[in-house]
Amino acid sequence: MTLDQYRDIADRLLAPWVRAAKAVGATPNAVSVVAFGLAVGAGAAFWVATPLAYAGGALLVFLNGWLDLLDGALARELGTESEAGDMLDHVLDRYADVVVVSGLAAGLDQFGLGLAAVTGVLLTSYLGTQAQAVGLDRVYGGLLGRADRLALVGATTAVTALVPTVAGYSPVAALLVVFAVVGHLTAVQRFVSAWRQLA
Template sequence: MTLDQFRPLANRLLDPWVRAAKTVGATPNTVSVAAFGLAVVAAAAFYVGTPAAYAVGAVCVFFNGWLDLLDGALAREVGTASEAGDLLDHVLDRYADVVVVTGAAAGVDAFGLGLAAVTGVLLTSYLGTQAQAVGLDRVYGGLLGRADRLALVGVTAGVAAITPTVAGYSPVVALLVVFAVVGHLTAIQRFVSAWRQLA
């Protein structure tokens, strides 16, 4: 079960944010860029790796995820949803994933683990959109979708802000292990699901 199944509820909660964005004249593309900017700040905070920095990173990751939902909802509301906007959103999401995971890995000096984690994250997202490219519906589910990853990053950063170790282990290192292992398992799960529909 992943958090992506709660997308309809999140969309309803977004209504006041959509109205506010329309009021200030924000466009979906500017919201996408702002979301990416928050991911960069989060990555820098994770690299610094102090308790205060982790707290800042947790907040930035939360708002990155929220704005990532807002850009699509705003585009639908104002009637500007387009393939170009969808492309920009997905490209910035992938770069956000890369910078956040890289910042977290650099902050704990775990570059090899970070590489395994970021490839798991990227392949999960790739398999989700590749299914659409071959004529199936875009896949959001699986063991570890993007909403789940953002939630885990935010919670982990919050824990790291309180204590650098849990039971003798760094919560950030544990997060990277989860992304490395479960990310690749999710990619495989999405591949198998798409393959069965096409075979």
């Protein structure tokens, strides 16, 4: 399961947004910073953990994901792609992941589960970029990429806004378990793929 394989489709859908961002003079780095701000807002909303807050957080996560696609597309359109911009984007994405997952865990007062989930998320992303660091292509595939995580966070928190518990369990807690288990499995999957290419 990975939505990253649909990046080409997303780029076509982004075209009018890229034109609009270009028209108002937005820079890719500015878009990255705004996307991070939205993630911080989502994390805070998930910490509040009321139905309305979950709904608002779901919207902010969707917007964060959209802008995370937009910054790269805008950089390509402007011809301003750079290693510095790529680094800023990835650093802010990792902090956004930490803030969102931590907010989900804090809202449930499940910090142990949150730790397991956030390490799964971070190691998945680390293995994707580490492959590039040793001379391979950057790895986006695997069971659960960042686009998948954002989609799951948005969908799960939107459902939680309407149905706080299912059979006595929070959908958000189930999501954190998925991130903890499948996140680490994805990291291992990416490691094995890179190792085979290097061996």
